[in-house]
Amino acid sequence: MSLRATRSEGLVTSVVVIGAGVAGLTAASRLRRGGASVTVLESSARIGGLVESERTEGWVVEYGADxxxxxxxxxxxxxxxxxxxxxxxxxxxxPRRAYIATEHGLEPLPASLFRFERGAIWELLSSRLLSPGAKLRLLMEPFVPRAREEESVSGFVSRRFGHEVSDHIVEPMLRGVFGSPASALGMQGAMPKLAEHERRYGSVGVALMLAPRAGTQGGLVSLSGGMQTLVDALGHDVAPYTHLSVPAQSIRRKANGRLAVATSRHGDIEADAVVLACPTHVAARLVAGLDGTLADELSLVRSAxxxxxxxxxxxxxxxxxxxxxxxxxxxxxxxxxxxxxxxxxxxxxxxxxxxxxxxxxxxxxxxxxxxxxxxxxxxxxxxxxxxxxxxxxxxxxxxxxPVYAPGHRALATRAKERARSHGIELAGNGYDGIGVPDCVASGLDAALSMLSAQALHS
Ligand SMILES: Cc1cc2nc3c(=O)[nH]c(=O)nc-3n(C[C@H](O)[C@H](O)[C@H](O)COP(=O)(O)OP(=O)(O)OC[C@H]3O[C@@H](n4cnc5c(N)ncnc54)[C@H](O)[C@@H]3O)c2cc1C
Structure with missing residues (x-):
């Protein structure tokens, strides 16, 4: 069978969305509502990507986001x-309390530092995770000069707060969230608010004292039946246009100016535009024949x-x-x-x-x-x-x-601009945030950018 995402009556644009994780599903659904003709290609046998819940005999087991x-x-x-x-x-x-396991047992995690809440410094000062010397060092934070360029998270936190805060509090948290050591992660990608506090106020500690109080920033929630409930809802609209177990193999430009997405099962699928909502290393491979520089940029994003x-x-x-x-x-x-x-x-x-x-x-x-x-x-x-x-x-x-290394944000911006010049939008956890809300937002942004470009040209 051969598929063709053709221009149909009344629909200005045909789009192939590659990847049916939360980003791809969001993009596809918004594009459909905007009047585009959409084909979603998903290499695996299910939608949802990293969001996957198993429901069995009263258990709800999360294999990814919970x-x-x-x-x-x-x-x-x-x-x-x-x-x-x-x-x-x-x-x-x-009570919603998490701990850090140390050689002396479990100690409460000073969570307000990661929620950028007022009280974060006080929480650190009263934590048993830090030695008296480390607490004295914390008090020096307002006198630490600003950084001139983006640092790793461990570099930034050690410089501003001392190495105990970095090693025994920030390190376990970031490994838990990003799966990478704090030394591999850049501040702009992993903890942009703290970097922004330094840039604006000079002192992160002082900025945290002006930050919202605990509990005012809205919280962590889940969904009944697990996170799969979100995927099922996102996928509902686009199910008829979604092709499972159909990996995209490459993207190239045809002589007629349109993009062609190669698949082994359906041959070439022609489209006016493509949303790449698959992992960055896959995106790099798919665009290699179209734009080697873009492929090289995308290959720089490592993953854990x-x-x-x-x-x-x-x-x-x-x-x-x-x-x-x-x-x-x-x-x-x-x-x-x-x-x-x-x-x-x-x-x-x-x-x-x-x-x-x-x-x-x-x-x-x-x-x-x-x-x-x-x-x-x-x-x-x-x-x-x-x-x-x-x-x-x-x-x-x-x-x-994905590992958001120092310089990631600039790299992501460059890659997205370069991809856009080919009629390709980049979406998903490789660019502007790894959390589910970030990925949903990136799918939406990709769709809106395409729809507004289409409005300009129609
Ligand atoms: C263990 C774990 C726990 C997490 N916990 C949380 C959490 O609690 N809260 C939170 O907000 N976030 C969490 N995250 C992060 C979040 O779940 C992901 O970053 C997000 O779901 C990624 O969505 P995505 O659409 O960008 O990518 P993905 O979910 O990776 O989707 C990409 C899709 O592209 C497909 N694909 C790949 N190659 C091709 C190809 N050639 N052709 C077609 N399709 C292809 C893949 O099969 C996949 O379905 C967690 C992640 C993990 C791994």
Missing amino acids: GFLISKANMAGHVSGLGLDSKVVGGGNT DVEVVSLGYEARDLPSIEGTGFLVDPALGRALVACTWSSQKWRGRAPRDRFLVRCVVNAPDCSDDELVQLTREELRHFAGITATPVLTRTKRRRNAL
């Missing part, structure tokens, strides 16, 4: 627009692997567990990166009297069985859990999370 910041990037508006307001779920019955292990238990077999989870200080040299008490963090994740745990583990060379054994050993070590799980799931994601 929640999102509803306050970010107009996400509340998108959720309402998708008719999902009644599906939004908050926490379970436990992630291994996720979910274990379900009989609740009565577990010791008493507090909070929503913990991050592990990498200085301990353990395989466990982060642990979420999923059924305590969110309502409706486990059947009655059962308990769901989700762990991110750094063990790329383990088999699935070894991953489960290793995770059980880590849970025994950190939380005293010795029970045998009644449910085990593993998921490995290769090249899943």
